[in-house]
Amino acid sequence: MPIKSLKTLVSEAMLEIKTINVDEALEMVEDNNCNLIDIRDARELENTGKVENSVHVPRGVLEIYMDPNSALFKQGVLDQNKEMVLFC
Secondary structure (H helix, E strand, C coil), rough: CCCCHHHHHHHHHHHHHCCHHHHHHHHHHHHCCEEEEECHHHHHHHHHHHCCCECCCCCCHHHHCCCCCHHHHHHCCCCCCCCEECCC
């Protein structure tokens, strides 16, 4: 199986990802319809602070933390029945 280029991987991912603006995200948070996930690294959080009412999950481990079969699954931290809104 050939290795996919970064451009191909990003293009495929963008077909699965819905991008929303800040106003839409704020409305979802206010309506309690989403998990607001701050995916920035720890150094960025130290410099700028965490997004209010967000859960910090570094981008590099996002899939691991969200996989119920993973030993690092964040049981009870993220509501699997709600949309995931990522802040970066």
